[in-house]
Amino acid sequence: MRRSLITAALVSVMAVTAAPAHAAAPKADCPPVFLGPLTFAEIIERWPPPPDLPDPLGVLNAYDKNDDDMLCVMETVDAAPSPINVIDNVAAT
Numbered sequence: 210m211r212r213s214l215i216t217a218a219l220v221s222v223m224a225v226t227a228a229p230a231h232a233a234a235p236k237a238d239c240p241p242v243f244l245g246p247l248t249f250a251e252i253i254e255r256w257p258p259p260p261d262l263p264d265p266l267g268v269l270n271a272y273d274k275n276d277d278d279m280l281c282v283m284e285t286v287d288a289a290p291s292p293i294n295v296i297d298n299v300a301a302t
């Protein structure tokens with residue numbers, strides 16, 4: 210009984226000390242109607258580009274204005290010519 214109480218106390222200490230590091234990460238978020246932020250690889254995996262698109266990474270990179278390799282994606286209902294809308298995630302100030 211005593212041992213399980215000590216274990217529980219250690220787990221709660223670890224959870225508390227882990228939280229600030231995560232909270233300190235730079236925040237760049239997406240508007241509510243968009244998914245993300247997503248990496249280029251996540252976007253290409255989830256919405257594979259047309260095979261005739263020569264440079265999908267270059268296209269995504271062109272949208273990445275804050276240069277953090279993350280973008281926001283909105284799935285569109287009318288799928289032509291592209292099934293998604295892509296915007297840059299916005300760095301918080």
Ligand SMILES: [Ca+2]
Pocket residue numbers: 272273274275276277278279280297298
């Ligand atoms: Ca970005």
